[in-house]
Amino acid sequence: MQHGTTLIATIALAFAVALLFGVLAARLRLPPIVGYLLAGIAIGVASPSLAAEGGVAAQASEMGVVLLMFGVGLHFSLRDLMAVRAIVVPGALLQIAITGTAGTMLGRWWGLSVGGAIVLGLSVAVASTVVVLKGLEARDRLDSPEGRVAVGWLVVEDLSMVLVLVLLPAVAVPLGGTPVDGQALTAGGLARSIALAIGNVIAFLLLMFVAGRRVVPWLLAHVARLGSRELFTLTVLAIALGVGTIASQLFGMSFALGAFVAGAVVSESELSHRAAADALPLQDAFAVLFFVSVGLLFDPHVLVDHLGKVLAVLGVVMLMKFVASFAVLRLLGESGRLAVTIAGSLAQIGEFSFILMALGASLGLLDRDTHALVVGAALLSITVNQPLQGWLQRMLARYAPGIPESFTEADAFDFSAITDHVILVGYGRVGTTVTEALDRAGVSHIVVEEQPRVVAGIRLRGEHAISGDATRADVLRRAGVTGARLIVVTAPEPIRARRIVEVARELNPRIAVAVRTHSASEQAFFEQVLPSPGVHGRAVYAEREVALSLAHYTLTVVGRSDDEADALIDAMRGRRTMPTETFSAMRTREFRAAMGISPGQSETGGGPDG
Structure with missing residues (x-):
């Protein structure tokens, strides 16, 4: 009973303080996200014991991530994903490789082990799904060309990190970590782990897009005919959380990625818009907890004791990742405007970074100080990301004539002689x-x-x-x-x-x-x-x-x-x-x-x- 009381009290406190700081941020013409992050910091400073038990808030915040990804899936069909695969698959993988290499080199310069440096590099290479999607929603760009590319990019990043989470324990020992359950994995065991991870992803996707596309729309239609709004909302939540749980527990994928696939399956139903409307209020409320939990993890002393290192990580996150994403998109033939917009939205880190860092610490690859550095850089990058996006859009509007449209296509069509059209x-x-x-x-x-x-x-x-x-x-x-x-x-x-x-x-x-x-x-x-x-x-x-x-x-x-x-x-x-x-x-x-x-x-x- 005490645990239940703690959970309710934590969520109630988080919502109340987030409301206060969110209103303050809005009055100061700052993005509400900044207020939510500051709310988490304030709670952590005022109640160190609550910050030490941040897992309660983190678990609640994961609900927001899951519902957000489910909502994105509702508006992002498999056809949309396949339409941008030629951009997002090579683009996301190249960006991870470039930014990850820069982060790894930084870690080695600081004296981290090879494994610790790789974990640091991968942590700064993946963007926060919540931040990107909230930014797109705020600008009404989720259903735009750059919105579809950004969502596809995030899906590829998530799939890549799922593979990393499976493989990291297997390779921890040769990279300087501690054995998993006291046992070092052999080369044969590593190969089996890789094959199992890939096989699980393929099996899950086949299950959802073959069986799920038949069962889920039928279930929604059957419940809708009963005429109960409560039952329909319950069905939507059961699908989102149930599929996410199946993906996580049975197939080793992330909870949020499973929810995204569930949303994509529901989008095939004629009732997808009603499902989106039912999920939206809960999605927005619980997404707030994600940002509060990030602030809760932040230790303000890190900025005092290790300011230089925090700024170095922030530089890799915001500068190197931006340049890498922009360059890759331009080389793939995308417009300068789309490349700038997507690169700017990716210039931050979030939930997967925390998961990777926590796993690296549990495997003996990282210490608490390095973990704190990444959390500090994450908080700063998330705080400035939306203002950065607004500034980039203003610069594009003012200086867009100076940006060439594409490296690969010169549109020769000219209708300048046509009139009265x-x-x-x-x-x-x-x-x-x-x-x-x-x-x-x-x-x-x-x-x-x-x-x-x-x-x-x-x-x-x-x-x-x-x-x-x-x-x-x-x-x-x-x-x-x-x-x-x-x-x-x-x-x-x-x-x-x-x-x-x-x-x-x-x-x-x-x-x-x-x-x-x-x-x-x-x-x-x-x-x-x-x-x-x-x-x-x-x-x-x-x-x-x-x-x-x-x-x-x-x-x-x-x-x-x-x-x-x-x-x-x-x-x-x-x-x-x-x-x-x-x-x-x-x-x-x-x-x-x-x-x-x-x-x-x-x-x-x-x-x-x-």
Whole structure:
């Protein structure tokens, strides 16, 4: 009973202090993650006994990692993983090799054994899944090209570390450690361990993607028909935690990686979106505990006693890993923007680093001081990672024209002579819908997309597209911006969207603009800077448009005519806080006119509820 009380008290204390420091961080315009880390440090300083028993918080925090990976799997199908395998498999392995070698050399310079230095090198080579995914979610980039590559990259890293965790005890003795259970492993035993580890991974994946793809969707559908929300939520949690447990206990894989595979299997079900909605609240709450537990492990005295070594490890993590990841991605032919974004997100270390260091210490390869150095570097790297990402995005928006798009492809397509057409920037879910509307209306258009593979697919369908970064003037010129009637910007990053609009208006002051926004403040910004006499433009706040669409449908269902509903919704669109009517009050019919769609034509072909 005492243990249960300790667990509840620890979680309650962690949530309360994390809330306090999270609010403080938000008030200071810092990422909430920084507040959660500081909360862990504060708890550790105020209660050393609790810090010494950090395993309680660590076990609770693992729940957050598991649910987070399950949620990622829900949005990342096997097809997505296979689509990026040519990038993530060689890319992740090369990055681990380069960064791991740098960390190993640093460890040998400090006098560590060969085994200890290798463990140090591998610990600084793998990124924190939680930090990367939280960063992508914060920027709404999880379902973007770089989001898919980043998730695939993390999966390869996790699989690699699973193999390392299996093999490390086997090779600990020849590398300077202590025998496992008093026995040194022979060469034959090592070979069997390697074969067993690889066989377990293959067996688990076959089990999940052959049997699991049939059983799991059937189970979800069966429970959903019962009409109980509680039972459905319980089923989702049982699948996530159950598959994770099977992966960990029976196949020797990581708990989180098993949950990711479970999510990927559930994504094949038509109920995947409902499953994601049920898992999200628990996922966010328990993920907070991960960051608190990192802060709890941190010993502030390390910064005083070994500041130079902590900064050296931090340099390998943030500088060497960034350079290695960027170089590998560029050599694999990826765009400069994608390479910078992914390399920046990987410039930190987290959960697998702690697991590796703990295993290395238990095998006699590392001492407590080295473990403390890595924890200190991890905390600092996680703290500065999100601010670093924001800074990188601002630098890209400002200096992107100086970054060449690719070492392997020079897009020779040039549509600069075309006139009276629409330019569509981005070909994600929003972009494809707008493209469909333009196709149905017979409006000439050109897609500008960063990913060469996506562009190739568009061209195979007989449509015009160019590969490039739309913040660059030369790319927009090739898209015919000087003669275009409208540019539609669907890029989710606010800074990048601003830069695209700015460059487009510099090249063609008369071009109409439609831009996607994700907040009322961003919409207000565009409403202030875009209007000009005789030029159409509109900033679409996604959530507001969804609400207005639902309101329109509701009005028609309760008996209002389409004309009455249109008038009411138009009035709501026009009722803004701005002193005078600007382009934000522009009616839907004016926007349709700018796109060349006649009043009788449908943009999407859907019904009133589509």
